Amino acid sequence: MAGASTHSPHIGSGFVRADGPAKVTGAALYVDDVRPDDCLYGATVRSPVARGRLLGLKKDPAFDWSDVVIATADDIPGENVVALMTDDQPVLATGELRHVTEPVALIAAPSRDKALAAVRHVEVLYEALEPLFDPTESATSPIRIFGDDNVFSRLEMVHGDGLDALGRAESAGAKVITGTYTVGLQEQLYIECQGMIATPRDDGGVTIFGSMQCPFYIVKALKRVLGHEKLNVVQAVTGGGFGGKEEYPSMVAAHAAVLALKTGRPVKLIYRRDEDLQATTKRHPAIMTYSTAVDPETGELQAASVDLLFDGGAYNTLSPVVLSRAILHALGPYAVPHVKLDALMVATHTPPNGAFRGFGAPQVMFAAERHMDRIARELDLDPIALRRANLYRDGDVTPSGQTLFDVASIEVLDRALEAAEKPLPPSLVPTRPGGGQAAGRRASGRGVAIAWHGCGFTGNGEAALKGKADVSLDGDRVVIHTASTDIGQGTDSIFPAIVADVLGIDVERVSNAPHDTADVPDSGPTVASRTAMVVGGVVKQGAEKLLAALRAEVGLGDEADFDTLLAARKSDATLRVRAEYEDKGAQWDPETYQGDAYPTYGWSCMVVDAEIDTDTGEVLYRRLVQATDVGKALNPVLAAGQLEGGALQGLGYATSEAVVLDAQRRMRNDRLTNYIIPTTLDAPPMETVLVEFPFADGPFGAKGIGEIPHDVPAPAVAAAIEQATGAVLDTLPMTPEAVLAALEAMEAGEGAA
């Protein structure tokens, strides 16, 4: 270590984000803020139908096509495929149309308005075919969407004695409690829509610049589309992603590239909000059935079986990985010795679903926590005591056979409850004191939910990927080169702080190189709560290597600090070192799903106070307290901010964010006026307790925190509604209509009884 330095560490302090000044002054350049000279504007012609045979395109003869270029699949230089996990999704449809809004052709024109007008003057000709919409029928339907059974992925896990144990427990006096839980679509709703600029390069290749999470996904996809490797991908400042800019940008980039190569000019392709909502990936809907054998006296969970059915939509995207995370998190943070889990991801003729913060976990965590509340209700147990009795502890074994350590489950529960017991701090006074309609009857309730979330890739994903990072010394400045994008979470500020602390210098002297694949190595995608924890660790190693290289170069030992080493340098050549993820020897069998599913887990407990307007069914949030295990808060301000943002996205998932589909399964509420994300008035005051159970392999002990806050709110809200009114809701979203229906059902039930 740079022990000689007296520099105070940045890590753990609330150092300010490096991109703050550019963002508050409007100087930060997002993709739509950039306009290359001579650029054309792109737009996309899409399928008007859920399923059909594509017969061709008809251009309106009355429209002025003189300055418009149309590209179809014939203009794709390489293969017509968006390469990801499987090669099922085309860049542009040919033959069969498989979902409404599927891209069919591309337009380039001198202005945005002209490009959009041209789209309206192209008719997609098709013969309608019978679509398949119902996921419960998909695997047995004669209609084929994917493979020979429409199954994107099927997973099974058995631990202990599996199903046998369920029957055995029941004969021995356990109660078997069964429930089904259903969740709908959710839109990521980054405030910046998808967008890319493709610029032809002199060597016949193309440069992609735009809004994205994963530059190397685009490289992988474009190599196939172009048929060569003359391309580089550069991240623009990105206005939110939440998973929505994990895989979909490959499609946008491919489209922009095809147009740029056809026209020989830069092409800017920016989605309108309605197009973004209708066409891009969403959170998977799911139907989840749980049966659990419980000791009726103690509430001890003895055995469980779970059936998960997820709807992947028309193409595979990343759905198998989503299903993997779903099954591994299915039972929530509770120890059950004997389990049998089945999970199925099927195809339907709906727009493909894909990555979204939590990646399968928010769905199952809703089910798992609702199921715990059902158990408490049916056995007349206290919901919190029931949870406390069954929460994982150190040394417990998960369904994949992984032994857990550094488990913060009880700690987050206690800390959240303790914080929620205190009166709301005066600076956080509740919003909208009246709320809803003045005449409404109100019922107040408090809901508590707990989640765990595996940090980083599943199994040996990290070892297989070997994420890389470079650190270079240029004069007296240090530069970090990674493909890890800052999408708001602040890693462009966290990485320099990590490096500065290793070198014992001021963070001002450390910066990030542009995330340009021509320069940076593949650090892996910016997903899975892995960037700060995994790539941050690689960056830290890079800084240590740089220090070692510098010492070797000047022949000085540990006692010399960074500036002494610099002063002793004879050369001013750039020094650049590469670090790579070191295999920590995780044991994982992808066939049996047994072994170390994740390097570590984060833990979170949320307490939601809400008032339910029993006349309108509206849920008014009054307070949200969370205690979340972050391992080590690299920056408490950034960490709390990310946790609070995730919590609010989860409250939206809980009550307001309904995706309404029309007969072709096109999103009907495709505007911010009718797809309702929470505003400042809908959001409760939030208190965030950072719990630190360090992860030995994370930089300074950090765990991934990006996703867990989205796992917990929805079940906490359902529990608050139940506590306030007695109404039981097991379906998301819990819109006012759904709450009213549940209240009416309850009253009808009471009337009948």
Add this chain to the structure above:
Amino acid sequence: MKIGFRLNGAETTVDVTPMARLLDVLREDLRLTGSKEGCGEGECGACTVLIDGKAVNSCLVPVVQVRGASVKTVEGLAEDGRLHPVQQAFIDHGGAQCGICTPGFVVAAAELLERDPNPDAVTIREALAGNLCRCTGYQKIVDSVARTLASAEEAGR
């Protein structure tokens, strides 16, 4: 059609169709890209600018409406190279994450602070209810605005 107005303190004339959206004129004709488009229909507030000191969604304003008016955008908030106190507060207290909503928020907050330099949380939330943020959960935005005065006084000491 030629339309003249004061933009961030400087007299400006543009030659555009009168019904062009102020947001497009700012971004495309004047290349001031700090004001963002999140929805184009008055829901998200990413395009917020001040017209004669009042916060409005520039995506809803035909440029002809600002003839002779004074328009201030996020680019004009800082004065003499010094950030507006609320801009500094957003940096210091985590008010900006991805930042796409930030220009709209700081402009709307600047208008609020002009009226009420030390607003409470309810007032702040009401004043910013027309601005959407998907990253922060709003708590750090509310905190940033609430602490603007105190932070500025501390810095001035």
